[in-house]
Amino acid sequence: MMATKGTDVFDGSVDEFRTQVRQWLSENVPAEKLRPWTTREGFDQHRQWERTLFEGGYAAVDWPVEYEGLGAGLRHTITFAEEYYRARAPERVNMGGLYLLGPVLMQYGTEEQRRRWIPDLLSCSTVWCQGFSEPGAGSDLGSLRTRADRDGDHYVVNGQKIWTSMGGFADWIFALVRTDPEAAKKRKHAGISFLCIDLRSPGVEVRPLTMVDGTQGFAEVFFTDVRVPVENVVGKVDQGWQIAMSTLGFERGAVFGDHAKFSNDVAALAGLVRQRGFTDDTLALDELGRVLVTTEVYRANVYRLAALSEAGGDLDRTASINKLYWTEMQHDIFATGLRLMAEEGAVIGDPGTIGRDDPVTAHAWQEWHHRYWYARAAMIFGGTSEIQRNIISERVLGLPKEPRPS
């Protein structure tokens, strides 16, 4: 059954919507856990799942109806996420497209660009990755050097992107490129454009990078004389920095409903405490309690931000606080888990070693390690914790600026 669209569904209480979502998920979530998306086979399975979500109408519940979303308000979006994680449905592999590029296209794109990219993005026929970081431009993103030189009705792109999440599996990349390299001499952030590039174009080379855990979650992307039509620039030429800052805001801001994911993790942690026989160990209880408290506080914050947003408040100031908090919390969850595994922490367990009835099943030890490394990555991607602290201290608290190197 397709989800019902439009505002009238969302006027009333969330209960009816919750029932509808729960029913749909119980009928559609694959019984077998999917292979990790960092393998080709696993990625294809995840992409298939995105297609199923799309066909059910649930690919992007909070997107406006005019863009094929459900048009749900925040309470319903949170409800959907709560049910999604409750059903332990697969990890989403199209978040970059849906929650970074999608809003950019809605805000800055042309009608033609939206028609061209949004439907495939929504059905996950096209997987997008983000091309911001470069070898010489990480925290100092404004130092990026990939250039796009105008040649008739095309840009010719040369340069390199790195740490591109899902780069090895994506079809398209939205990248920051210098369309006016001269402008940078005056002001570093000037002359940058936001350009969409088909990764199958001649001259593009994607080299997957093997991560610390042996998986291929990210990649390097090289551009050598890649010809890109000028109509692929989103927003105004040379004014991509502003768009980049908006997407980073989306990336750092609240993902409404992901507290439910962390609640699952805490339940798994409790399962671990029991399995290890630590239920009477006051130190283990203190650790479990600390993690439970931080995740519950996060939930309270998600609801506070939802209320703020509904009242027309500005969430910009909250984005960095939110990112710093949840990434540290997430790390604490998984690091605590590894500590509680005690000597077993030296071994990456076979999922089969854990009883089927135990909540840890959903978090087989292998997956715990995967999530642990992801937690470490999260403190770096989207702006490192240190960058967030700079933003919080200068822009939220108003502390004096650090003298900039001249």
Add this chain to the structure above:
Amino acid sequence: MTGNVDTDRRQLDEVTTELLERYSGVDHLRARIDVGAVHSPELWRRFADTGLLSALIQEDRGGAGLTPQHLPGVLHAMGYHAVPEPFLETAVLGATAFEAFSDHPESSARLEALAEGELIVGIRLSHLDPYVVFGEDADLVLDIEAEGRVTAYRPEELEVEGLNAVDPLRPVARVTPRGAGEVLGTSPRIATRLRTLAVAGAACQLAGAARRLVDMTVEYVSVRHQFDRPVGSFQAVKHKIADVAVGVDMAEAAAASALGDLTQDDAAHRAAVAKAYAGQAADRANVEALQLHGGTGFTWEYHLHFWLKRVMSLSAAYGTTTTHRRALAQDLLTHMNKEQ
């Protein structure tokens, strides 16, 4: 009052802040220490006149008929100004107890006296916290037992021993009943509600006091210069403050949520979460605030110590971070066992 919770809350917050800025500033705090009497009848009278003491008393009894949901900002302000009065214990817990046991013959008169500023209530949550704040000033001490019995003791039925409090402006006493007291009623539901309110209220005050530490520290490092720049422009300083500010911001979210709908099943859980987290965040604020104030923060002359001590005292009150963490962890494990 307009009947809209958000609007009423904003108005109440504004009135409270104005009152406290005017009458409970640092001069007032110092004056209370100098005269050697923490509780100030004048300030308490102003609380009564403004209607703060009768906020939770029903309208037909002359109160404002508000709910605890209206009070996060007020309690936060009490912490922010390090107010040296038993507002939480009297106006929140005392009023709630007398309203809940309104059948008791004394309740009406007590609510009236409380609203007039003539009844100070001490609270003993014996299973959580053995001490009674403002125990020496209390006209009545309510002993709230975990099983649900709420007993009122008059001063003459008590042995009250004032203790050497870490926060001189939040005095605590050891209170030992010498008489039978007077049972207001027995209700596990009401006892739980009172306990939840105490824990949630302390979390709000703690968040407020910690917020003051952040604000004072931001102000100080912005004006204090070393190496020809404000010390607050150094990243090592900034990053410490940013971490503290994130904790305090989240503590505020949790504290406000804890005073949300108290009829929900998870109210006690939310309160415990808020108190545990506020204690953790305030502890961090305490450490970094003093560190970043350098020698100045150590002086009696400068006023940072009022808030350093307030967060220490409140962290210890109504269940510490560790107490609540462990209890929450045990609840989770028990809940999981039931589900299987």
